[in-house]
Amino acid sequence: MSTRSVLAGSAILVAIAAILARDRVFFPAYPECRTIPGDAAWPDISAWTKLNDTVGGKLIATVPIAAPCHKILNGAPNSLYDEEQCAVLRDHWHFPETHLSSPSSPMSYLFSNNTCNPWSDPDTPCTTGTDAVYVINATEVSDIQEGVRFATENNIRLVVRNTGHDYLGKSTGAHSLSIWTHKLKSIELLGQYSSSEYTGPAIKMGAGVESLEAYKFAASHDLVVAGGNCPTVAMAGGFIQGGGHGPLASKYGLAADTVLEMEVVTPTGQYVTASARENADLFWALRGGGGGGTFGIVTSATVKAFPDTYGSTASMMVANTGDNADALYSAIGGFIQKALPGLVDAGAFVVWIAAPFGFMVSPAVAPGLTSAELDKLMQPMVDILKEAGLEYQYSSAQHKNFLASFEFYSQGTSWNVSDYNVGGRLIARALALERTDELVEAVRHISTTAFMSGVSYNVAHGVASPGDVAAHPYFRKTLFGLALGTPVNYTDWSATLAGQERITHDLIPALERLTPGGGAAYLNEANFEQGDFQRTLYGDHYGRLLEIKRKYDPESIMYARTAVGSEEWKERGDGGLCRTQ
Template identity: 50%
Template sequence: MHAVSASNATCRCFPGDPCWPTLSQWNAFNDTLCGKLAATTPIAAVCHDDRFASYSAQTCDELRNVWFFPETHLASSSSAMAALFTNNSCNPFLPPNVSCTLGNYVTYAVKATDASDFQKTIDFTRQHNIRLVIRNTGHDYNGKSTGAGAVAIWTMHMKSIELKTDYNSSYYSGRAIKVGAGVSVSEAYEFADMHNGLVVGGNCQTVGLAGGLTQGGGHSPLASKFGLASDQVLEWEVVTGTGQLLTATPNRNSDLYWALCGGGGGTYGAVVSMTAKLHPAMIVSASNLTFAYEVDGSNADQFYDVIQTLIESLPDLVDVGATVYWTIVGNTFSVFPATAPGLSKAELDVLFKPTLSKLEEVGIPYRYYSQEFSTFLQSYQAMNIPSNVSDSLLAGRMLPRSLIENDIGDLISAIRSIAEAGVVFVGVSLNVANVVSSPSAVAANPYWRQTLVVAVFGTFFNYTDRDANYRNQDFLTDDILPELERLTPNGAAYLNEANFQQPDFQSVLYGRNYNRLDAIKGKYDPDDIFYALTAVGSDRWIQKKDGRLCMT
């Protein structure tokens, strides 16, 4: 049975309500945290005439110039990298006379450094019936790490990394890596490389390894070789909704362990640390490919013939351990990159030969570059494009191998229709079918095990026309997404890169695991302390127009 804490109010306490803590109560709470409580000041306050900071045209211009770099936001305890979920609050690209408000930003954040900070924050928010969110870097697509009137547990400064040279259990023996909740993907990759190893993480450098990436499943440049990020986890340290600090493994609190391995972040508890497999280092080959059709569209048919050839070759690529990231933007197709651990450059080139031959046959110029690296880190740093903030509106769909094998023509038609509608199309091609004992070994959607392409598509965020963004999100939901839903009945989407308006999100994002996950949430978070958009249990809540969180 789920219930709202404190006075059984139907809404979380909101700034300005009689239940909102007094300044003396906030100060007392801060004292228990040794000064780690930070009140939110939007970083774009300097772009507006407001109560937070004085307007400065020069400082605002400087901020705009670096706004799309993650580093601009990482130092902030509140700034959201998915602009749609700021509720247009303190937008640096609007005129200075537009008011700067907290809007959908958290009201306070706790700069957590250990589990006791988690426990104190959970206890305080429970006592006062305040919304709680988990925030690491703020780098997420669906606004899970922010919320109006909320207190955030800010984990980004929990940077401990530990090598376990002889991890030994009934379910795994070998080397492992233990990371604090704030360790980023790039930091984990560098540490693993220093110790002659590989750790499975994401494609984006600034995403937290133990956060929403792994807890949501987590595709990776290494996924076809070793599996999803959630397939690597050996144990979790987690503070539950009741404030208990637990260790969750396949043998201890196994239901919680299972749920955290792909069942969604910020939902069952707040993760303090994660221990995962450290794989042996090996050579890695990688390649990039770019080609385009003429602006007048005269050779667009040939362009999509080439894309069909490449997609038809994906099973051969992923089955030998390569993971291929690719995109269609306007009239241009790019592989960025294909990563093949354990393969030589010559072997990778052979796998791309059908596509290159097709390009030469139809007369489309192209740029293809491949290289063999002695370590994965060298490959990652040389071949991966740095990722900026999530300045886009997204939807997604997983495409099963059977679709490519049986209905490739219909798929190409759908992809072409989407791209020609001005929508960016991104594909992540992988094979994670054979790395776990069964599709239900972890809570990641079982549909991952039949997926060949994780498709993500979207439009860019418009910073000066708020209504256009909502129209575009509706366009993705109502017009574009059905193109792929028709080809994949009873299908799925990757919950970390999905449409926050996804119809039937329970089945689409979690598959047959949803009811079991909801029962586990009820056990470890009986008061629904943890809420995140499209997370398990979020259907019991609704965000009002002002961002207030209330029971449905």
């Protein structure tokens, strides 16, 4: 071969490399399992140092959040051991801010690093365990692209973490590289967004913008957006990608229904806009079709903004005294039949709780209604309680705007999810109204020993057709979602696991028996051990979602528990991730 031919060939290779670098497309050849520390193929320290340089020093070597509570860290004496600091950590463990500021600590304790438990004996060795090995603190799109490239080229498990609000263990993973999007906090008003689908005000927010931050920004412009009921849930992350219900759901639909476009780094490293006009299939899938870490890494979402208005809130409490249980659960049935439909149809969002202590409405949120109008909607339940001779407490208040109502009922509330293992089920209106006695029997079975929350809304008209977004079609006929929990025991891991098994094999089946061969669960509040998750979490949309997954993620870079395509992978006992087919 002539020198000229060699040079020509080299030029072609350089040109191809330039194109691939420009479009960030990677073509790996994967073995059966992801590489983990100790494997010969695991990158050496120089490779990680180079990655750190590439992302401008934003690579973080994970130190478990509870490391100060242990004398041994990863097999060596721990210089971070500090009894006073450990005591402070325990005191603040249940507050979201403790975990929000951590690049690796999930709020759901079942997926936390139990080898590094802040309540275990100080002599218990602490290891990285289920935490990511390294985290990229992403503040630029290029940081995410470099993380995707590195994970792809080195066959390393890739995890996406935002705030850590996550019941299903999607935002953490052993032996992984994590992309932390929490610092993507940009937010701007688009005064007159215009497309063939919508014309009006919109707000574009970075992936790290939390619900309360979005509410405050919108309020400053006399607007509202459909966000979460928990103030520290980041909207553009797993919340919207799982569907997203919240206090404005009965008025404007799921958060996924209000999205106009999203910016996303795909698993091949491309940075694209997904909307009804560009990458429409990806746009459809990102709105409720898999949750965070499924189809790509969302960097921003542009959502509809609506005119702000006054509103009202209400709360109610009925104690279970031990001798009034029959009357109490009968009253709950009356509440479901005679009060809830009218409340949600009037635009209210109602959270009610059944637990060993009794029954609560906490809160009912009614945008655009006066307190007198809300009182009238709550009156059927008041009448039921009076007729049954049940003592109760009830109060309502009116607020000048949505933000004022949200801050009123959320003040002083701990929103951390660490204290409970969680599972859930959506309850259709027809089921609730036609088979009330059977439903109440199941509610009683669960709530006499566990915590149960009924999150009630009407999102039937959030979209023109249930197929317009990827969220489970069952949402459109749902009256409420039941989220249930068993308590975490921080000093007895086996008891915590037993509580989760009780959810899987006793509590959730009590609800599943009401919908044999059907029914659904909310992706963001489901049981991570949910059997037949494809049907239960995605319904008839699953086949199309899997096609889109394979199109945008042909090498299955993105894996998360119960996410689309996750059945193609299995987590080993040592945390390794391997293909099943």
